[in-house]
Amino acid sequence: MTDLNGRPFPGLPDDRTDLDAVRALLGSPEPSLETVVDGRARLLAALARDTGDTVGDTGPLADAGPYAGVGAGDAAPAEIREEPVPLRAVHDHAPRTAGRMRRRLATAGAGLAAAATILVAAVVAAPGGPVTSTGPGAPATTAQDPPSASSTTSAGAGKARAVLLAAADAVAGQPAGQGAYWRTTTVTWWQTPTGDGAYVLELGLSEEMWLARRPGDKSWRIKRPLGAKPATASDEAAWRKAGSPSSWNMGPSGAPAADVVEAKPGEPVVSELRGTWRGSGGDLAKQSLSWDDLAAIPGDVDGLRAYLTRLVTETGAKGSADDPEKLRDLLGEAAVRIAADLPVTPRVRASAFRLLATMPGVRAEGQATDRLGREGQAIVYRSDGRVKARIVVDPRTGRTLARQTTTLDTARDGGEIPLHAETAYERIGWTDQRPPGRR
């Protein structure tokens, strides 16, 4: 045998046994699909820095997301470079080509990269649509994700990660923004049994928070009850049977009417935030965070995970440190809060998405619409028997549109009833406006 230039290796037997042994010892593993997607996004971010423009079909999009351009003077450029995301858990699903002992065709890697590109492009451009790959050596098993994809398939997990990483990339490319207030406008609907447990009501509440950035400025909350109605058709039948009441006592049967819910929407109620809310930019894991606390949240994925783990074990439910499942749930909820509505830098927000992408059990449920009619991709991040929680995220903007949960409740007759709840993040960002009627 000769070397690759056609010359014999002088003084050595004409074979590659020793070189093959080296390759056999060290291996040369294929990258996982996520590694390919992630690395490509990193390169595109670098290319985008160079042009300040839209690059490629998977790059940060030109239309800025919800956190961009809200405040005046977005001077600070977003920090785009991210730490690599360790995605060990998905490595087992990584596509591999056959005949690995042989020298590989260079095209095998290209096919894989193309599959990843197509996957992300399809997730962004045609949510829920079938994804096919065409490159030589491209795997047949990972790139398929029909619209009604079973939520438990590894394709569902792979797509969830692709959506979350696309969202992270979109967020990372956005300016940090600033303003006098961090304003969050949310609408929440939730189902709850009436006080006597006869049927289930659905209640609505609109909530606006104006969190003052400057010390001395006051922070405000504006709440508006959106009314209540029977949750489902069978609840409505039970409601009619009960005489079609227009208000309900939500306290236990026979208790004084302290907690009354009206069917009619109420008036907005403005209240100044006091106590621990003073000088706070939001709460996380049941703890209010000062602006300094928020600024100190680590921006890399590993740092963020460590920070949140510490936070939820300190302040979370008792025993969370010893219960991996509980800890994972709390960690997921905290990451979702950061991704959705806390005043953090784009880098931290992007890392929250990337952290979610590393969590075991995340899976995609395809295209979904929130209660405000906005379309996005549903990503389940928690599913532990009693509680299932998912976010609806727009991977093009990195915007979290809504958080939706289903909790199993025990009915009067001992059966289980699923109770749905949704918070739609209607408008999140910095503003220099003033709260209505305040100076």
Place this chain on the structure above:
Amino acid sequence: MRADDAALIEESWRRPDAFAVLYDRYFGDVYRYVAGRVGTQVADDLAAETFVVAYGKRATFDPGRGAVRAWLFGIATNLVAQHRRSETRRLEALRRTPAEDGTDGGHEDRVAARLLAAGARGRLAAELRRLPDHDRDVLLLVALADLNYEEVAQALDIPSGTVGSRLNRVRRKLRAALGGADPAIGATDD
């Protein structure tokens, strides 16, 4: 190697996203090489970094000196050099552990690794660890990345005669470690 690789670099001065085509072409190659040296965990980062670095210094690419692919492997090798300890740790682990554990590349790699007798594995890993860094670079660019003399010379920016002499020296050591003329190696599927 593809004829239009250099044209893509040229094009990237006007249209940066042309550079992403090179990523799609060569990321798999670069990744397998880097992962073979420092393991998948570090490779996830280093392989991606290779292309970011390459983009940043694409002015240094000289089409008269060779191909884009070899140039990329040179950059990857420089990044590996900044992670020597990862490589050393990995070789040390391969020297000590039984065939099942050393590689992290999945089923095919484990099958491949079993083709090496356990004793040969240990001796080979120990020999790789003992090699001077610049000898190991030459060897692994040939064994893992399939570069030829000229490409290795371009990647490492050394004369191709030096590549040949280093490779011969290294291969003699390897064959000795593997048991001379009768290395304890099973058949490959070539």
